[in-house]
Amino acid sequence: MSKDLYSKLRKYFVMGSQNCDRDSCEVLEEAVRAGITAFQYREKGQGSLEGAEKLALGRKLREICRKHGILFFVNDDVELVDPLEADGIHVGQDDLSAEELRRRFPDRIIGLSISNLAELERSPIEVVDYVGVGPMFATTTKEDAKKPVDVHFLEKVKHVYPDLPTVGIGGINETNAADVLEAGADGVAVISVITKSDDILRTVQNL
Numbered sequence: 001m002s003k004d005l006y007s008k009l010r011k012y013f014v015m016g017s018q019n020c021d022r023d024s025c026e027v028l029e030e031a032v033r034a035g036i037t038a039f040q041y042r043e044k045g046q047g048s049l050e051g052a053e054k055l056a057l058g059r060k061l062r063e064i065c066r067k068h069g070i071l072f073f074v075n076d077d078v079e080l081v082d083p084l085e086a087d088g089i090h091v092g093q094d095d096l097s098a099e100e101l102r103r104r105f106p107d108r109i110i111g112l113s114i115s116n117l118a119e120l121e122r123s124p125i126e127v128v129d130y131v132g133v134g135p136m137f138a139t140t141t142k143e144d145a146k147k148p149v150d151v152h153f154l155e156k157v158k159h160v161y162p163d164l165p166t167v168g169i170g171g172i173n174e175t176n177a178a179d180v181l182e183a184g185a186d187g188v189a190v191i192s193v194i195t196k197s198d199d200i201l202r203t204v205q206n207l
């Protein structure tokens with residue numbers, strides 16, 4: 001994978017309309033201007049859009065990222081990858097397998113969530129471009145979040161796969177982001193610290 005990916009995953013904003021209590025495009029615009037380096041469209045869970053509405057919002061968010069040269073990922077939904085011309089797709093352990101994804105999207109960036117050692121051991125790391133490790137800390141944003149790992153698990157992942165781009169996710173805020181980076185993460189992936197911020201510029205800078 002290009003060396004670039006490490007730095008492009010540095011401040012990775014994940015969001016869907018269900019995470020926002022105002023216009024999602026406005027939130028993304030602010031986050032982009034504040035300095036996020038990647039974005040994942042994760043329209044999922046209670047209150048999320050589906051079908052044509054999901055696609056329409058995806059197109060708007062995609063354009064914002066394109067305009068600013070920010071990587072654009074879709075979460076899980078393989079049917080959105082081509083229409084949104086996504087740079088990549090992020091999947092969890094129970095989604096379409098990474099091998100299958102790689103066959104289907106040979107040139108896109110593929111990210112995979114890892115929540116514990118068993119998942120790390122059984123995952124086809126050789127076909128993915130980066131992993132999201134977490135939840136690092138307790139989070140209320142994802143309803144079915146697994147048990148928090150801790151920074152030592154992230155150290156372990158980086159020890160086993162030193163060249164694998166790795167982001168921490170889950171419960172990351174302005175205070176604990178440094179611990180995640182110090183443990184070896186190439187970036188932090190966050191939802192609520194940005195969507196609930198009353199000063200997105202300051203929040204992103206502090207990350």
Ligand code: TZP
Pocket residue numbers: 014134135138139140141142145169170171172189190191192193
């Ligand atoms: N995957 C693991 S934890 C999580 C996801 C999508 C939620 C992260 O949200 P927050 O608000 O940054 O804790």
Ligand code: MG
Pocket residue numbers: 076091092093094095
């Ligand atoms: Mg999933």
